[in-house]
Amino acid sequence: MKLGLDITPDLVAVMAAEIKAGEKAVSAAMREAGTELKSAWRGQITQAGLGRRLANSIRSQTYPKAGESLKAAALVWSKAPEVVGAHDTGPLIRSKDGFWLAIPTAAAGKGLKGGRITPGEWERRRGLRLRFVYRRRGPSLLVADGRLNSRGLGVASRSKTGRGKTTVPIFLLVPQVKLAKRLDLARDAERAKAAVPGLIVANWK
Secondary structure, three states: OOOOOOOOOOHHHHHHHHHHHHHHHHHHHHHHHHHHHHHHHHHHHHHOOOOHHHHOOEEEEEEOOOOOOOOOEEEEEEOOHHHHHHHHHOOEEEOOOOOOEEEEOHHHOEOOOOOEOOHHHHHHHHOOOOEEEOOOOOOEEEEEEEEEOOOOOEEOOOOOOOOOOEEEEEEEEEOEEEOOOOOOHHHHHHHHHHHHHHHHHHHOO
16 A cells, blocks of 8 residues: 655745744844834933933844844944943942042033033133132032123123122032933833734734
8 A cells, every 4th residue: 555645735835934934023023122122212311301412322223234034133222322321320420530520510611512511621712710619518619700791601801900800600529429310221121122022923924
């Protein structure tokens, strides 16, 4: 007796099609998860009042960059990791040289690149010397003998007689600063991770 077995459809073709569907599903799921996490992190940063520029530093990339794979992965990162990381952890910041941290007041203005101005840069730009004022209670100060202009910035006095000249606090000096924790990136990362299985199933066709 001779027996024959004919399987329709072709099992090899069926398995190949399922693997291909799986590759598409996993790749699509990781792209979606990465995009959602990027949007969530950007939203957190914006809502924390840290600005669109820092929010846009969050980027995402799916691997492999071309093609599809059952081992597809998504990477979400920041192009300004130190700044974002500091607001995520709320670290204690101390001066590198062990002395003071100079915190600019509103009268100090901004640096040339729009960031925080340093005492050295302020002196070069304003043409004034800063003077140290020690205070037993509260932060010590770096002050300038000048005036406040119409924008509230400390500048040199134009008066030859000294009229209108005043002592303007330019920097507060503190030994350390505890940065407030304003972000919770791990929370959104865990949500994105938990959503991956459902995304794979939804994209498996």
